[in-house]
Amino acid sequence: MKNYQEINAPLRTIMTPGPVEVDPRVLRVMSTPILGQFDPAFTKIMNETMDMLRGVFQTENQWAFPIDGTSRSGIESLLSSVIEPGDKVLIPIFGRFGHLLTEIAERNRAEIHTIECEWGRVFNQDEIIEAVKRVKPKVLAVVHGETSTGCMQPLDQVGPACRELDVLCIVDAVATIGGTPVKVDEWQLDAVIGGTQKCLSVPSGMSPITYNERIEKVLNSRKKVERGIATAEDNLESGPTIQSNYFDLSQLQDYWGPRRLNHHTEATSMLYALREGVRIVLEEGLETRFDRHKKHEKALMSGIKAMGLELFNDFEWKLPMVACVKIPEGIDGDSVRNMLLEQFGIEIASSFGPLHGKIWRIGTMGYSCRKENVLFVLSALEAVLIRHGVKLNHAEGLQAALDEYESVK
Template sequence: MQPLSLPPRLLMGPGPINCYPRVLTAMSTQLVGQYDPAMTNYMNEVMSLYRQVFNTQNEQTFLIDGTSRAGIEAAIVSILEPGDKVLVPIFGRFGHLLAEIAERADADVHTIEAPWGEVFKPEQIEEAIKKVKPKLLAIVQGDTSTTMLQPLDELGAICRAHDVLFYTDATASIAGNPFETDKWQVDAVTVGLQKCLGGPSGSAPITMSERFVQHVRKRHHVEAGIRDAHHQDAKGQRIRSNYFDLSMIMDYWGEERLNHHTEAATMLFGARECALALLSEGQEKVLKRHKLAGDAMLAGVQAMGLTPFGDLQHKMTNVVGVSIPDEVDGESIRKTLLDTFNIEIGTSFGPLKGKIWRIGTMGYNARQDAVLHTLQSLETVLRRGGCKLPLGDAIDAAMSVYCDEK
């Protein structure tokens, strides 16, 4: 056994990505006890920082210890009781994930589907809400499997008009695309660190509106600081998961500090630094940087003669889908790019498996040199693999995007 020694990869896929160096530094910090005042102060700081990240005033804003999927599961299993109706609009792989988790909670799951590469219009979702009459609308904002970004700004008002709770997972899109929790009237949002926030997978920030919290709280009873695990409300169903019970996690992060788990301190330090990196640079500047990098990458692949996938008016800024040319083996190109240039780009899933590459520009890697290095390397590998490409046009097109911005 030897010390860790990983190759110096440039992660230009749909995530995970290379971390901001400052995040890695923060995560090397020595530990203190979970109830040490220094630790609880940092927990409070994290709550305050992520209210700014989510653009919300929600008191209940904190971290779920686990990957972004842990946040999704916590939100869904804590709000849905067996038999509750939930509507899941699906436009990619991760909509199917929301539906599966809701099914495991024994909810009455209803889905509508858009072709991969497209998104839903608000009126399509409202029509389904009128028909289904769900307790919860659960939808992904950005789905990296298709690179599409679902507009959310009108959905909150639709949900309020029909007395529906509104949950979204924004793991792939937060910090690289606009997100306004309060303005859009979103009741619950979960994310991960490993995309535009520039951290590692392993912590799932969450924020919840008061109306969402009230629904979760109804499923538990607290008396004199001791939870009565046998109490059942009129509906008779307590949250089936202990680890993902948001009512218990709220008490752990709240003033009561009721023991639920031991906080993953190293991940908290990393999550804190991710938020600080975003807020110190400035949210608008970070959004602009992601859009610039995404526009440059898109211009580059188009100038190379490659065809981008999907409705470009609704693509995420931070990842582009690229149709694999017929004359090459997509996996062979990815392998050569990885082995020769240490650059990773992504493949896709389901109906898009083997049909598109997904090239990300997010977090620490949403920068000019990473974009240009990826385009130049991809052009070289494709050319040597038999593709006839216009030499240098990709770099020129990408550089023009950057020059036009100056």
């Protein structure tokens, strides 16, 4: 075997819709020597993280904790804990991640109902509410920020409508949490899944979730404590249990709650990272942070348009932290991305499915969302496109972005 050396990773400017640059304070805290999982000093850190997550989710829910896995682990934990075989699940699809919800619900043997709209658009909330009334599902599962298309689905009326119709509303807010309002309680969302590696600027590997007592009631009806640790009062019967052990929220809440029932061994260093990440969000302040994301979005969009490029998602339903840029006719999108990486150390993203080869996606998320990064990506993109023979308005991009920054003080 080769004699492998120490990691020697180049320093990148990461302007994708995730993973994005990790806040240096978060990187640093991961070097903290670990604690045992039931050490009182550690369970205190667990509780503090739960408390701060409630703040980020804008909720009074008791349950707000991370799943130990990447973002889709949070989605799967909720869907597989709530869906029983044959349950009707309605999924509005407006991009790749709506398909992902469908995939996961299907594997949990749900009866799937979908409504679809063209990639690049979102639904009128009434369309979703009408579908809920028609299908009468147990669960509506919907994406909030669809990074594949750069679109954001409004949900402030969908949540209350679901509540009234007694439908459980489960929302994938992986891309939006910490970058734009996700008002769990005000919008009456029953469960919400966040991501770490996007607007929270924490490495991938955890997925913070929250859910209310309506979801908890379903979990408790499916609860089964593991043999090997169950005590006399626990139900050991093989009933219609949750099909995953790892994602069984009825057990996970006993681990995160006062019973502290052993399940997995909490991912210590990642929890330190998440705690520091949400602490930074709350220190900055939610509104200030959301405004910051909007400010840099505006500067980036102005720069892109002034350069002479076209935005794919220049609509009121644009996801504030993802700019989707149309790849000019005849240009090889991947060649541009490669040159950005090789010459400038900048990473931007391509897209999926029908949009592959048609758009680039530039993220302005979390710690990556700052002035020097926006200005650097604009200047690099201009230079690389000129090298690729694209006719542009030379030097206009940076001027427009600077104008934008000056206009907001």
